[in-house]
Amino acid sequence: MTVYLVGAGPGDPELLTVKATKALASADVLIHDRLADPRIYDLTPSHCVRIDVGKRAGESLQQEAINDLLVIHGRTDGNIVRLKGGDPYVFGRGAEEAQKLREHRIPFVVIPGISSCLAVPAAAGVPVTCRGIAASFTVVTGHRRVGDEQATNWEALAQVGGSIVVLMGVEERATIARRLLQGGLPPDTPVAAIRRGTHADQTVIRTRLDTLHATPLVAPVTLVIGTVAALDLSSEHWTNEVELQLTAG
Amino acid sequence: MTVYLVGAGPGDPELLTVKATKALASADVLIHDRLADPRIYDLTPSHCVRIDVGKRAGESLQQEAINDLLVIHGRTDGNIVRLKGGDPYVFGRGAEEAQKLREHRIPFVVIPGISSCLAVPAAAGVPVTCRGIAASFTVVTGHRRVGDEQATNWEALAQVGGSIVVLMGVEERATIARRLLQGGLPPDTPVAAIRRGTHADQTVIRTRLDTLHATPLVAPVTLVIGTVAALDLSSEHWTNEVELQLTAG
Numbered sequence: 001m002t003v004y005l006v007g008a009g010p011g012d013p014e015l016l017t018v019k020a021t022k023a024l025a026s027a028d029v030l031i032h033d034r035l036a037d038p039r040i041y042d043l044t045p046s047h048c049v050r051i052d053v054g055k056r057a058g059e060s061l062q063q064e065a066i067n068d069l070l071v072i073h074g075r076t077d078g079n080i081v082r083l084k085g086g087d088p089y090v091f092g093r094g095a096e097e098a099q100k101l102r103e104h105r106i107p108f109v110v111i112p113g114i115s116s117c118l119a120v121p122a123a124a125g126v127p128v129t130c131r132g133i134a135a136s137f138t139v140v141t142g143h144r145r146v147g148d149e150q151a152t153n154w155e156a157l158a159q160v161g162g163s164i165v166v167l168m169g170v171e172e173r174a175t176i177a178r179r180l181l182q183g184g185l186p187p188d189t190p191v192a193a194i195r196r197g198t199h200a201d202q203t204v205i206r207t208r209l210d211t212l213h214a215t216p217l218v219a220p221v222t223l224v225i226g227t228v229a230a231l232d233l234s235s236e237h238w239t240n241e242v243e244l245q246l247t248a249g
Numbered sequence: 250m251t252v253y254l255v256g257a258g259p260g261d262p263e264l265l266t267v268k269a270t271k272a273l274a275s276a277d278v279l280i281h282d283r284l285a286d287p288r289i290y291d292l293t294p295s296h297c298v299r300i301d302v303g304k305r306a307g308e309s310l311q312q313e314a315i316n317d318l319l320v321i322h323g324r325t326d327g328n329i330v331r332l333k334g335g336d337p338y339v340f341g342r343g344a345e346e347a348q349k350l351r352e353h354r355i356p357f358v359v360i361p362g363i364s365s366c367l368a369v370p371a372a373a374g375v376p377v378t379c380r381g382i383a384a385s386f387t388v389v390t391g392h393r394r395v396g397d398e399q400a401t402n403w404e405a406l407a408q409v410g411g412s413i414v415v416l417m418g419v420e421e422r423a424t425i426a427r428r429l430l431q432g433g434l435p436p437d438t439p440v441a442a443i444r445r446g447t448h449a450d451q452t453v454i455r456t457r458l459d460t461l462h463a464t465p466l467v468a469p470v471t472l473v474i475g476t477v478a479a480l481d482l483s484s485e486h487w488t489n490e491v492e493l494q495l496t497a498g
Contacts, residue, residue: 016266018266087367110482114266118339121338127343131342140411153408157409160401161405
């Protein structure tokens, strides 16, 4: 019996690791979040029991119920795959699940995944670090959960000097921007707001910190705040140009 | 002609993404850093030309020379894979390479990789985020490079309230610890120092911020600083215990 806590990456099945595909192929039970691409579920064998514990119309299983499911199935003989979007330890509550498994002495293995905090900016042409521009990056959730005592000191974060990646920050963006400005970030600090990052229908809106509050955005959005957000390293647009020229010629 | 800027992950070939293995399998030219596991090079076809631009006895090709190599090969008809450890945009100078390719209008695709900044702590049983403990994490390089004007404000970072992951920080650890303490982090802040993380010979040393300077460490080490560094979610040790009991019984 082993429970695999597996990161599924940002959506594209090809961004799974080889190790994750092997874990899925050996799964007797799959306990999964609602993922961006359901083809990933099909990597499990036909006998695999699939349990969807993801959000549905705003509802989701309580974390405690998910932990119990893991313990119950983890005591059986099979291979249990707990599949989570992105990386299990980046805001995925994977730490709580691992803690629970450890308490119950159920062996588990963590298989890291491509986190959207890196893959989404990259897909939008924004590198989170860049020599001479950003020697650090901070990944922070903008979502305030009940029971989360650990608050972010946005004013201090404004002084650190690196890139800031905000996940789940759309609703709180006015507050976040105000506090970063109060902390000393310049009003014209570039912001890239990436919706459906890494997906075919990805959109990128470029704005600045002082106008972020008024920029129309619909969740889910990844915000990148800092000088790197002005970079556009994607080759997509001018590749299209080149192709158009070739076609026209 | 396309250049693939590919993240190889932390070492284990199974932590490559499926997309990365496909890029390698289609490579006509492989331009690679010195990776932790050379089996990854063997995923290229037999006709593939391999160019090692990684560090060797302290020497490495100048970045400008690597950029030129990418442009020269990027103008040919083949598939060029530029393979880098971890993720291309996390301290890998991938941003500079992408910028150069863009300047020369050479089409390129970035394939993200599992960054050691997440995978190494996870392998040591340390989650970088944990509900109620850390709502953010900052990844920062401790290495000072000539020409890097962008300095980290460690005193401000001490006030942010999240986990801190320091890559390449062994040599500067006395300075880093002193500045974080000056910034207000408590002397007993937990520190996990992980050497050869994710590898079979991985070692984890647990210490505290006020004794970090005196803790004997040999590079390369990943430092995790913050309350999460006291967690040990790995199931390895007690799995061994269970096995020993079974054997003894």
